[in-house]
Amino acid sequence: MTNEPRCLACERGVPKLGRRQCPECRQPFRAGWEGIDAHWRARHEAVMPYEAFWTALCRRHRAADSVGCPCCLKGIPLDGPRQCPECALVFRGKGWEGLDAHWKSHLDVLSYEDLLASLCPAHKLDADRSSGFLRLE
Ligand SMILES: [Zn+2]
Ligand SMILES: [Zn+2]
Ligand SMILES: [Zn+2]
Ligand SMILES: [Zn+2]
Numbered sequence: 001m002t003n004e005p006r007c008l009a010c011e012r013g014v015p016k017l018g019r020r021q022c023p024e025c026r027q028p029f030r031a032g033w034e035g036i037d038a039h040w041r042a043r044h045e046a047v048m049p050y051e052a053f054w055t056a057l058c059r060r061h062r063a064a065d066s067v068g069c070p071c072c073l074k075g076i077p078l079d080g081p082r083q084c085p086e087c088a089l090v091f092r093g094k095g096w097e098g099l100d101a102h103w104k105s106h107l108d109v110l111s112y113e114d115l116l117a118s119l120c121p122a123h124k125l126d127a128d129r130s131s132g133f134l135r136l137e
Pocket of ligand 1: 007008009010011057058059060061
């Protein structure tokens with residue numbers, strides 16, 4: 001056995017964004033990792049000591065959940081075609097058609113449910129509908 005720290009959340013396939021969940025029992029946490037220490041010590045201390053679990057978490061997993069819209073974070077324009085915030089794939093017809101099928105390849109990053117919940121209203125709309133006004137140039 002090596003002493004190389006392994007991120008338990010990566011090992012268990014916990015999404016890297018969205019609501020934090022316990023990698024052992026999948027209990028979701030309300031705000032970031034709030035309460036994980038007490039939860040871990042009470043239930044999973046036998047699996048791994050809390051300090052070892054916590055220090056082994058990778059950076060993406062240790063960060064508190066990103067509350068922001070993933071499209072805003074990536075700087076995807078509001079009125080352009082819809083783009084996957086993870087791999088920048090451009091969707092056809094300025095809408096989100098096919099996103100659910102496409103997102104299946106990014107489930108290790110964020111669950112589809114959490115993706116929809118974190119998109120801002122402006123990005124959630126199809127681009128066609130979000131520009132329902134005349135632009136003055
Ligand atoms: Zn990880
Ligand atoms: Zn747990
Ligand atoms: Zn947005
Ligand atoms: Zn993608």
